[in-house]
Amino acid sequence: MKKLVIFDLDGTLLDTIGDLAAATNYALNEFNFPVHPEAAYRFFVGNGINKLIERALPEANRSTDEIAMVKHEFMKYYQEHGEEETRPYPGINELLAELTHKGYQLAVASNKFHSGTVELVNYFFPEIPFVSVLGQREGVPVKPSPRIVEELCTAAGVSTAETLYIGDSGVDAATAINAGVDFVGVLWGFRPQSELEAAGATVFVEKADEIVTLVSAR
Secondary structure (H helix, E strand, O other): OOOEEEEOOEOOOEEOHHHHHHHHHHHHHHOOOOOOOHHHHHOOOOOOHHHHHHHHOOHHHOOHHHHHHHHHHHHHHHHHHOOOOOEEOOOHHHHHHHHHHOOOEEEEEEEEEHHHHHHHHHHHOOOOOOOEEEEEOOOOOOOOOOHHHHHHHHHHOOOHHHEEEEEOOHHHHHHHHHHOOEEEEEOOOOOOHHHHHHOOOOOEEOOOOHHHHHHHHO
């Protein structure tokens, strides 16, 4: 029986791609680097902010210093504008409310920088009593390391067998497999089903309300 449901954030709970693209393009433009169409960012995100910046930069400009200076401008812009185009996916608010009502513990595991993760969750889901919300933190390996899932299980006082992880990318599927927890892939997010399947995912949902049935059945 599942007791804890862990959600990825970007591409799973929230459609953040517009704000991520705008912030990265702003930072790139500050240094006269080429910018990218919003759709390209669906394949740039997912492995943390440093990897996002690295992928967005030209191959010849991916030094540690260049990534750091673009990241600095990204952070300034995103912290001011990161909620302007972001929205929960259809049915997410109702899903979280129903799972809470049914007594499940909920948590968020993201590769977005930690303060941004917490701010967005608090802003869009203020009524949901998440047991823990974790993003990318200094000195902690990012997903697909199982570390974040292990921390969330400890915070909730549950075993991996009592945990379900829900995400939209191959990184999420690999994270769940590495942590030894069941995984459900959502098909409304940033990455195609083929990527999730290649990472080992076998169970998928197309609508948020399908998750309630899946959780209850496990």
